[in-house]
Amino acid sequence: MFRRIWALLVKEFIQTLRDRRTLLIQIGLPIIQLTIFGYAIRMNVEHVPTAIADQSLDPSSYAYVQAMVNSGYFDAAAYVADQAAVIRAIDEGRAQAGIVIPPGFQAAVTRREAQVLLLVDGSDVFTSQTAYRAITAIAEQHATELMIARLERDGQLRSGERILPIDARVRILYNPNLDDLWFLIPGMVATILQTQAITLTAASVVREREAGTIEQLLVTPIVPGELMLGKIAPNLVISMFNMLTILAVGLFWFRVPFQGDFGLFAWLSFMYVFSGLGLGLLVSTISQNQKQTQQTAMLIMLVGLVLGGFMFPRYLQPAWVRIIGNLFPLTYFIPIARGIVTKGVGLSYMWEHVVALLIYVVVVMTLSIRAFRQKLD
């Protein structure tokens, strides 16, 4: 049995090594991906281009606009005349937020009936959410400051006294500076590895079938299980290599700290990559031609990306969507990667995900072998 597997391994490795160009793509691509994504994704939207229509141009309105710009969330993209011009700027996409201050602002503030209109572009979700939150918070803060200043002037409050009776402090665990990359990189590593693993094996069996070489393999004494292992082995090496390279890019280029145990991470990613390769193999055995494989693999990658918890938080999804998400190894590995890399916790905090991944590998391999046998008949 070992001799048979060995022979198969040699064949697969030779095939893999012979096609230099493909091998180069397989090794280089994940690195390029991680580098681009590391620079591309920023979830903290700052410096939102803002159109400002200040129709008062008095000290109060200046102070108000200054408070907005100083926050760093808004940049003055254009000073325009009126509300219509602000909306036009947002329509054109030149601005994504707008401030309209009506005439006579200073007097209105003294009468305590000043009104400001804030406009936010609702067609861009991240920007609109951040802008909405920031613009409301800053405006409220500004109003509170004005009010407290007046209370002090009127003698209702002694100046210097702590004004607000509750002081809420926010402590952010694991990532105190809220660096986007710290939580993005582990998820990206997981996502890229899954895509890579599925693509690596998805074409393997169906390709032999299309090329007709599968018949030659079948007349040898090799059993399906051995064939599957032989197909996975070289790709396992490539995937683990990918894991190391992209993790290195994340740690040394993007300077994301690795809080946990690297040995544990290596073992669990080995299991994860195995499950991804197994999934690709399953796709490959049930497809009739490479075109079908591609469509199915695409579907899996896209759905995995959406449901796995990398792009959208999983706890917000309805239950049935979460169950579908459980069909992808990515779903289990993202909490593992975040747990080890960002949180620095150990096996006892994540054993459910590890067990799930283990079961996944076994099930997927069994299904592949089954499907392969059925196809033979």
Place this chain on the structure above:
Amino acid sequence: MRTRPSNAMRRGRGERRSRGVRHSGSMRRLVAVMRKETIQRLRDRRTLILILAIPLVQMLLFAYAVDLTADHLPTAIADQSLDTESRAFIEALLVSGYFDAESYVTDQAAVVRAIDEGRALAGVVIPPDFAAAVERGDAQVLVILDGSDSFSVQAGYSAALSVAQARALKLLASKVQRMGGQLESMPIQNATHVLYNPSMKDLVFVMPGLIAMLLQVLAINTTAQSVVREYELGTIEQILVTPVRPIELIVGKLIPNVALVIVDQIVTTSLGVFWFGVPFHGNVWLFAWLSLLFILSGLGLGLLISTIARTQKETQQITALLMMLSQLLTGFIYPRQPMPPLVKAVGNMIPLTYYIRIVRGIVTKGIGLAFLWSDVAALAVYAGIVMFLAAVTFRKRLD
């Protein structure tokens, strides 16, 4: 399959004799290639079903899965006072809708542990003697957030601060009142309007981009394998000995795919508008024409990939990469505005970048060509360049 001469070839050979009028000959050859492609497409039922069904499945999943408004964060609460003030504060947090009580624990260590385990994404610690501290004016509350989850941390941060501020203001008001003063109303009233999407529904934002992305994935996938497959199977030689010219072959391969993608476009758009109730503000005909332009550029890109790649495996690698780049760099989910110029430039090489702005402009904003012309022009240039490159590389490969 390799040995069976296809219909197109038979027609092609027969046609060689009657090669009189150039133009009509070209037309006939084109029709022959189109017939071959259509027959091949219809014959492989399973692939056809996959092609048509996948966008629908994706659309449903996306629509239900995409929820970017991180509210109802599972929260571990350590209330060490258990007095009226602390209860009122926790009540205010829960009523805000941003926090849900996941568990009540005893101290800060237990809160951190709950977040470590991933059971909670946020935690609140209220120290003992809260009510007395509030009376003295130096009460402190600690809010702990999970920094490994970007969504919850951002929403939780601003929500916690604003709840605390509101609560503090309320207490201040009652204090001033007791001192005999009168707390005035706020000097400035802010009204915030969210344009195009007043209730900030995620679906309204995601759906147009989703339709655009599914369309591109489909357009690229349907053509990406077409040429390289003929190479791998060796059938390209059989086509090359016919009088079919490269450009005729390419156009012939494109047209059946255009039909397929248009069907898909109509289905996904109607699903988005009628099933998910995403409002369509703009001009439907403008949308249709610009979509056709986009479909052509997507198909052209697929064709280019197909002529460059040597094996189907390579094609698959390239299309998978392209799909990932499309999801992240085109503004589909993540905003393009904060990206560095180089990354923006990479995004500019994907047709989806232009089309997403067009779709959002027409569907969500309801604006017209006057606002969109630069993206439309970019898309038209793109389609032209891609088609040209595909034709050139294809001809080179023949030599």
